[in-house]
Amino acid sequence: MPKTFHFPDVGEGITEGELVKWLVGEGDEVKVDQPLAEIETDKAIVEMPSPYAGVVLKLHVNDKDIIKVGDPLVTIGTPDEAAKRIPAEERAAAAPPPSVEPSPPPAAPAVPPMPAAPVAAAAPAEAPETAAAGGALAMPKVRLLARELGLQLDAIRGTGPGGRITEEDVRRTKAYPEREALLLKKPAPPAVQVQPAATATPSEAEAPAAGPAPEAPRPAFKIKPKYDFYGSVERVPLRGVRRATAKRMRESLDHAAHVTHCDEADATKLEVVRQRLKKAAELKGVNLTYLPLIVKAVVEALKLHPMLNATLDEAEGEVIVKNYYNIGIAVDVPDGLIVPVVKMADDKSVFDIGQEIQTLATAARERNLDLADLRGGTFSITNVGVIGGDFATPIINYPEVAILATMKIADRPRVKAGKVIVRKTLPLCLSFDHRVIDGAAAARFTKDLVKFLEAPDSLPLG
Numbered sequence: 001m002p003k004t005f006h007f008p009d010v011g012e013g014i015t016e017g018e019l020v021k022w023l024v025g026e027g028d029e030v031k032v033d034q035p036l037a038e039i040e041t042d043k044a045i046v047e048m049p050s051p052y053a054g055v056v057l058k059l060h061v062n063d064k065d066i067i068k069v070g071d072p073l074v075t076i077g078t079p080d081e082a083a084k085r086i087p088a089e090e091r092a093a094a095a096p097p098p099s100v101e102p103s104p105p106p107a108a109p110a111v112p113p114m115p116a117a118p119v120a121a122a123a124p125a126e127a128p129e130t131a132a133a134g135g136a137l138a139m140p141k142v143r144l145l146a147r148e149l150g151l152q153l154d155a156i157r158g159t160g161p162g163g164r165i166t167e168e169d170v171r172r173t174k175a176y177p178e179r180e181a182l183l184l185k186k187p188a189p190p191a192v193q194v195q196p197a198a199t200a201t202p203s204e205a206e207a208p209a210a211g212p213a214p215e216a217p218r219p220a221f222k223i224k225p226k227y228d229f230y231g232s233v234e235r236v237p238l239r240g241v242r243r244a245t246a247k248r249m250r251e252s253l254d255h256a257a258h259v260t261h262c263d264e265a266d267a268t269k270l271e272v273v274r275q276r277l278k279k280a281a282e283l284k285g286v287n288l289t290y291l292p293l294i295v296k297a298v299v300e301a302l303k304l305h306p307m308l309n310a311t312l313d314e315a316e317g318e319v320i321v322k323n324y325y326n327i328g329i330a331v332d333v334p335d336g337l338i339v340p341v342v343k344m345a346d347d348k349s350v351f352d353i354g355q356e357i358q359t360l361a362t363a364a365r366e367r368n369l370d371l372a373d374l375r376g377g378t379f380s381i382t383n384v385g386v387i388g389g390d391f392a393t394p395i396i397n398y399p400e401v402a403i404l405a406t407m408k409i410a411d412r413p414r415v416k417a418g419k420v421i422v423r424k425t426l427p428l429c430l431s432f433d434h435r436v437i438d439g440a441a442a443a444r445f446t447k448d449l450v451k452f453l454e455a456p457d458s459l460p461l462g
Contacts, residue, residue: 002077003052004060007039009069016068017041018239019061024074027082028056036074039067040240044374045367048073055082064239138165149174157184179229241336252398255314257434260393263446265453267409267426273456277350284351290426291329291383292353294406296459297452299325299346302379305445309378311399312436319401319436328380328397329357331364332387338364339397341377350461385409385426394431401436404449405429426453 007017020038024030035047053076060072067073136153138146142165146153149170156173157180158165173180226232238246252258270293281288302309302325310321325346328339340360342353363369380397385408394405407427414423428449432442452459 002057002075002081003054004072004075005036005051007048007067007069007071007073014041014069016066018243019063019065019067020045021063022059023047024056024059026056026059029079030054030056030076037061040367041244044369044371050074050076052076055079057082064237066239136165137163142167142170146170155181155184176229182229183225239335241333241338245336248398249395252395255398256312256396256401258393258396258431259434259439259442260429260431261439261442261446262391262427262429263443263450265426265428265450266414267424267453270426270453270456271409271424273461277461281351281354284355286351286354287358288350288354289357290385290409291357291381291406292350293456293459293461294381294383294453295327295329295342295345295353296350296461297449297456298327298379298381298404300452300459301445301449303346304448305441307437307441308402308432308445310401310436311378312401312433313399322378324378326376326378328377328400329360330380330382330397331361333365333367337382338369338374339377339380340364340369340373341375343376346460379403381406390427392429394429396431396433401433402442402445403431405431 017039018041020040022037023035024037030036030050030053032051032053033049036050037048038045039048040046055077056074057077058075060074061067136156136158137160138153138158143153145167146156146165151170151173153165156165156169159169160166226234267290270290274288274290274293278288306321306323307319309325310319312318313320324344326341326343327345328341331338331340340363342348342356342360345353348356360369360373363373377397377400380400380403382392382394382403382405384392384394384405388408390407392405392407394403396403405428407429409424409426411422412425413420414425415421428446430442430446
């Protein structure tokens, strides 16, 4: 009996993935736990192992398709079942043609048929439920939407599979009718010639009625146009990490009340401490950046302001304050952001944190993070300063309630004792959920963070 393997629930709230590529093909023999395909989720690229042994009878998904949890992936059966699935046409072509005795011609009818009434054209058969006039394909809900918007389906450019008209096609045509009419370039249907009944001869009347001339086939648009009404465009699929990032950012904005508070720390002593520890870090194989020092300062500030080290449980109406410090570090990958988590940062030295950040960042860019590396964050840091900039408004890593953007450390003019001096400064931008944290609490947290950054020797660095 063939067995169909469905995309499983891999946990972590993952509901869908993108099939990167198949590692097997139809007709291949597979063993239990043999990798079948590479699937990209919003967390990582994972190999999907086979739960069955046998022969691949059918691949249900194409490369780059988005699949939901529970969707069929592959059907696996025995070699005998694979042989039975040879298409009937192939079996018929391989079989010798049967010998057929010629049949006698049919007897002529005793009574001649009555002449048919002269007609201009035979009425076409009723279109299937999903087909529109002119051969356009559309689901019932799409046809209903077109009627509600006052549009004819044969005036809409279908961009779905096989030229199928989608809801997006209908709304686009309503919004940009002139552009869509230009892109459609649909030829006018040929005129139907109607012959007057009085001139029809008996032989013409008896002849089968001709249907309307076939209409030119509608272009399938399997390759979407690379231009719009104004010029050329490039279509970039929203897939993988970029799709997951978009989804997470939208979720955060829909749930949290975002406010950003900015402050600035004098980073002169921070640079002195980093240079002092750099040599010892190199002996441990660590390239010591400012970030491990900032993590330690953030942890000490969170201990003074625990409401920022929390997540919000909306369903229960509770703020869950965490008594541990798992700091998420946003990593810039080619097509989005991934936030691996440094666990128990308060118990680790700056060298351990630096090494862990390096390892996690490399794994994130190579897309081989373990799902456990992305779990359990209590507060996040996005280090924008490695690229540049003075200010930003980071989006909270929901359901956490706060995120810190650290900007570029640079020489900046500052006023001290009435004089302008040049100091190395570190701009800090804290976004917080105003449902949980008030502006005054955010300002106090940032003030204490500045205090720790300006006195790094007070931090538990070892």
